[in-house]
Amino acid sequence: MNDATEVLIVGGGLHGSSSAFHLARRGVRATVLEADYVGRHASGVNAGGVRTLGRPLPEIPLALLSREIWHNLADLIGDNGGFVPSGQIKIAESEAELDQCRARVALLEAQGFTHERVIDRDTLRALEPALAPHVTGGIFVERDGYALPYRTTTAFRLAAQRLGARFHEGTPVTRIERRGQQWFAHTPTGTFSAPHLVVTAGAWAADLARQVGEPVPAHPEGLMLMVTHRVAPFCRATLGATGRPLSFKQFDNGTVVIGGKLIGIADLAGRHGEVDFARLVRSAQTVTDLFPHLRDLGINRAWAGVEAFIDDELPVLSRSRRADNLTYSFGYCGSGFQLGPICGRLVAELVLDGHASLPLDAFAIDRFEHAGHSDATHAPVTATASH
Ligand SMILES: Cc1cc2nc3c(=O)[nH]c(=O)nc-3n(C[C@H](O)[C@H](O)[C@H](O)COP(=O)(O)OP(=O)(O)OC[C@H]3O[C@@H](n4cnc5c(N)ncnc54)[C@H](O)[C@@H]3O)c2cc1C
Incomplete structure (x- = not known):
C-alpha cells in the first residue's frame, strides 16, 4: 500500500x-x-472561533499569521470556510476584571504585540448594546471572527x-x-x-x-457546545468573558452557539464525547446574566467533541x-x-x-x-x- x-x-x-x-x-x-x-x-x-485574543505568548506569532490566512482563505483553498470577521471581545464584569484586561494588554504591548485593545464600558456597550448594564469594559480584537x-x-x-x-x-x-x-x-x-x-x-x-x-503529559477532554433556537439579531461580535468560561456568537440565521471550554465527558476508547447537562446549565446562566432578554430562549441541540489537552x-x-x-x-x-x-x-x-x-x-x-x-x-x- x-x-x-x-x-x-x-x-x-x-x-x-x-x-x-x-x-x-x-x-x-x-x-x-x-x-x-x-x-x-x-x-x-x-x-x-477564529481568535487571536487571549492566546498564550508563544502562540501569538502563529495565530496572527493564521488570521491573515483566514482573511484570504478563499484565495488559498477555493472556499472561505464561512469565515465572518465579526471581531472578538473578552468582557469584563467588574473593575477588578477590567484591571486584569489592562494588565494583559500592557504585557502584550511590552512584547511588541498591539492586536488586543482595552475598551471601556461605553465603547463595549456601543459595540454590543444588548449587553447587561453591569459590564465594565473588556478587550477587543477587531480582525478576529468565526468560521464553520x-x-x-x-x-x-x-x-x-x-x-x-x-x-x-x-x-x-x-x-x-x-x-x-x-x-x-x-x-x-x-x-x-x-x-x-x-x-x-x-x-x-x-x-x-x-x-x-x-x-x-496529555489528556482528552469532552468539550461541550449548545445551540439555541433562532432569535432576532442582537449580537455581532464573538464574545468571551474574563472571569468565567464563555464563548458566544450569533450566526446570521439567528441561532446562538454557546460554549467556552465547557468540560463534558471524553470517551477516548469509544471515540466520542458526551454532554454533561448539569454543567451546561451553569454556562446558560452566564449567558442570561449577560443577555437577560435570552432568559426564555430554548436550546435546540447540545454536543461534545473530544479534544487533546497538554499539561x-x-x-x-x-x-x-x-x-x-x-x-x-x-x-x-x-x-x-x-x-x-x-x-x-x-x-x-x-x-x-x-x-x-x-x-x-x-x-x-x-x-x-x-x-x-x-x-x-x-x-x-x-x-x-x-x-
Ligand atoms: C466543542 C469544541 C469547541 C472548540 N472551539 C474552538 C474554537 O472556537 N476555536 C478554536 O480555535 N478551537 C476550538 N476547539 C479546538 C479545535 O477544535 C481543535 O484544537 C482542533 O480541531 C484540533 O484539530 P486536530 O486536527 O488536531 O484534531 P482532530 O480534529 O481531533 O483530528 C484528529 C483526527 O485523527 C484521527 N485519529 C486519531 N487517532 C488515529 C489513528 N490512530 N489512526 C487514524 N486516525 C486517527 C481522529 O479520528 C480525528 O479525526 C474546540 C474544540 C471542541 C471539541
Whole structure:
C-alpha cells in the first residue's frame, strides 16, 4: 500500500488536512489515514472561533499569521470556510476584571504585540448594546471572527485532494514503526509506508508518540457546545468573558452557539464525547446574566467533541527528537481551529526543510523531559533526527 507516497499523515482533522494541503502545494505526495471520517472529531464540531485574543505568548506569532490566512482563505483553498470577521471581545464584569484586561494588554504591548485593545464600558456597550448594564469594559480584537468548522476542514481536504493528496477514511492506525529508511503504519486493512510520518491524531496522538518513546503529559477532554433556537439579531461580535468560561456568537440565521471550554465527558476508547447537562446549565446562566432578554430562549441541540489537552496548555508542533523523519502536530488545548491554516504550513516546513519559519521552541516534544516528565527507559528509535 505504498503508492509512492512520500508522507503518511495519521489523522484527518483540520491539522492533518491542512498539513496534506501544504505538503501537496509543495509538490509532495501525501496520504492521510483517518480512523473515522475527515472532520469527525474536534475539527468538525468545534465552536469555530477564529481568535487571536487571549492566546498564550508563544502562540501569538502563529495565530496572527493564521488570521491573515483566514482573511484570504478563499484565495488559498477555493472556499472561505464561512469565515465572518465579526471581531472578538473578552468582557469584563467588574473593575477588578477590567484591571486584569489592562494588565494583559500592557504585557502584550511590552512584547511588541498591539492586536488586543482595552475598551471601556461605553465603547463595549456601543459595540454590543444588548449587553447587561453591569459590564465594565473588556478587550477587543477587531480582525478576529468565526468560521464553520466542518466546512473549513472539508475545504482543506478537497483542496489537498485536488493537488494529489490521498485520504483513506475508516483506517485506524494501530501501530507505527520505522524500519530502514521507511515508516510503517499498521491498520486493520493493511500496512502503509512512506519515508516521512506526520502525527496529527488529536486526542489520540499521545498514544502514537509513546510508541516512539516520546511520552507527552496529555489528556482528552469532552468539550461541550449548545445551540439555541433562532432569535432576532442582537449580537455581532464573538464574545468571551474574563472571569468565567464563555464563548458566544450569533450566526446570521439567528441561532446562538454557546460554549467556552465547557468540560463534558471524553470517551477516548469509544471515540466520542458526551454532554454533561448539569454543567451546561451553569454556562446558560452566564449567558442570561449577560443577555437577560435570552432568559426564555430554548436550546435546540447540545454536543461534545473530544479534544487533546497538554499539561502546560501548549500544543506539540515539533520534529521528533528520537526518530528520523517524524513530525508531530497535536494537543491544541481547545484553541486549534484558528491555528489550523498556519500549522499545516509549518508542518510542511518541518517535514521538507527540517526547520520552520516561525519560532517553535515552546512547542517542542522534548520540553517535558526538562520539566521532569521524562521517561528515560526509552531508547531512541534511530539516530537523533535533524531538527
Ligand atoms: C466543542 C469544541 C469547541 C472548540 N472551539 C474552538 C474554537 O472556537 N476555536 C478554536 O480555535 N478551537 C476550538 N476547539 C479546538 C479545535 O477544535 C481543535 O484544537 C482542533 O480541531 C484540533 O484539530 P486536530 O486536527 O488536531 O484534531 P482532530 O480534529 O481531533 O483530528 C484528529 C483526527 O485523527 C484521527 N485519529 C486519531 N487517532 C488515529 C489513528 N490512530 N489512526 C487514524 N486516525 C486517527 C481522529 O479520528 C480525528 O479525526 C474546540 C474544540 C471542541 C471539541
